Amino acid sequence: MEAVYQNSDLTGLYEKIREDEKQNKDILLEFQDDYPDVLNGDNLADILKAAKAKKK
Structure with missing residues (x-):
């Protein structure tokens, strides 16, 4: 959870996770x-x- 808060590009992180979810x-x-x-x-x-x- 802390890694999420430390990431400065939350929009990019969200898009990456969403894409992974779609692929899964x-x-x-x-x-x-x-x-x-x-x-x-x-x-x-x-x-x-x-x-x-x-x-x-």
């Missing part, structure tokens, strides 16, 4: 379409991490 949403929706009933709260972070690594 797209990744998760695509995963859900490809693998229905697999995504849950317990594996969400792991799925995002693996999908982002795969896209790079």
